[in-house]
Amino acid sequence: MSTRVNGIWSSVGFLVVLITAQAQTPSSVLRESQLFGVSHRIGASVQPKLLIVVAHPDDEYMFAATTYRLARELHWIADQVVITDGESGYRYASLAEAIYGKKLDAESEGHANLPAIRKEELLRAARILGIRKHYFLDQKDLGFSASAADASVENWDQQKILKFLSNLLAKERYDVVFTLLPTSETHGHHRAATILALKAVAALGENERPLVFGAEASPPQAGTQRFSGLPSVPLTSTLNDQPAIRFDRNTSFGYHNALSYQIVVNWVIAEHKSQGLFQTDTDKDEFERLWLFQMSGKDATSRADELRRELMANTGH
Numbered sequence: 562m563s564t565r566v567n568g569i570w571s572s573v574g575f576l577v578v579l580i581t582a583q584a585q586t587p588s589s590v591l592r593e594s595q596l597f598g599v600s601h602r603i604g605a606s607v608q609p610k611l612l613i614v615v616a617h618p619d620d621e622y623m624f625a626a627t628t629y630r631l632a633r634e635l636h637w638i639a640d641q642v643v644i645t646d647g648e649s650g651y652r653y654a655s656l657a658e659a660i661y662g663k664k665l666d667a668e669s670e671g672h673a674n675l676p677a678i679r680k681e682e683l684l685r686a687a688r689i690l691g692i693r694k695h696y697f698l699d700q701k702d703l704g705f706s707a708s709a710a711d712a713s714v715e716n717w718d719q720q721k722i723l724k725f726l727s728n729l730l731a732k733e734r735y736d737v738v739f740t741l742l743p744t745s746e747t748h749g750h751h752r753a754a755t756i757l758a759l760k761a762v763a764a765l766g767e768n769e770r771p772l773v774f775g776a777e778a779s780p781p782q783a784g785t786q787r788f789s790g791l792p793s794v795p796l797t798s799t800l801n802d803q804p805a806i807r808f809d810r811n812t813s814f815g816y817h818n819a820l821s822y823q824i825v826v827n828w829v830i831a832e833h834k835s836q837g838l839f840q841t842d843t844d845k846d847e848f849e850r851l852w853l854f855q856m857s858g859k860d861a862t863s864r865a866d867e868l869r870r871e872l873m874a875n876t877g878h
């Protein structure tokens with residue numbers, strides 16, 4: 562595999578870094594795409610497409626195994642939009658100072674050095690997951706107050722982000738969009754990123770919309786968690802208060818059934834060295850739970866059923 566890095570200015574003025582992974586296309590691609598049957602939309606691509614929209618570099622953790630399954634094993638095309646530059650959260654970065662040779666765990670040095678480092682970490686993690694292109698929208702990762710749930714996005718240029726997402730969705734015609742579950746307890750940036758993605762998708766015609774999921778990775782005991790949407794934001798309503806898809810990271814396969822998708826998730830965690838305590842999440846969350854948003858357009862339930870069947874069939878191959 563060869564990798565090409567280009568920096569270009571997009572039509573709405575964001576510096577967009579494209580990483581193009583030129584993987585060989587196996588002959589099974591066509592067969593699996595036909596099986597998935599996403600061509601319900603006129604002009605839909607032969608290879609199904611996934612778009613990830615997140616606030617921070619490392620948020621992809623929430624659906625890392627599902628993304629790996631789609632991009633690496635089922636040969637989907639996957640792209641990722643990261644809204645902030647990830648410069649916040651410097652307090653636990655000290656362990657990575659020896660790796661990068663830079664001061665990271667003080668506020669001013671962290672803000673200066675972390676954006677470039679976290680971009681590199683994300684690209685290495687994304688290479689594992691099989692992500693094709695990255696769009697870094699470089700909004701400042703600020704606004705963190707006493708509680709993460711209250712983190713402000715006032716400094717984000719929301720109109721510009723919305724326009725960028727709308728243009729990308731219209732151009733690429735994605736089949737599925739992954740976001741983080743916008744609960745009232747999650748980081749304010751996660752909620753805002755998901756709502757912006759939902760607004761961009763809502764501007765598409767009903768027959769043109771991808772399935773949009775809100776995801777959270779959690780341990781087995783969180784299995785009873787419900788989410789039906791934020792009462793103050795109707796766009797976040799889900800079709801069901803239980804997840805439409807549960808992907809088990811501990812699904813085992815391989816020699817002596819000793820391998821699992823948890824190993825892939827741990828590879829991803831290991832790439833984010835400047836995140837410090839994130840490393841202690843190794844093997845912590847068993848399930849990736851994906852709730853389906855109501856605004857996902859025509860035949861959303863049957864399309865999600867089909868996606869679930871594809872995800873679960875012959876895992877580990």
Ligand SMILES: [Zn+2]
Pocket residue numbers: 616617619620748751
């Ligand atoms: Zn985050």
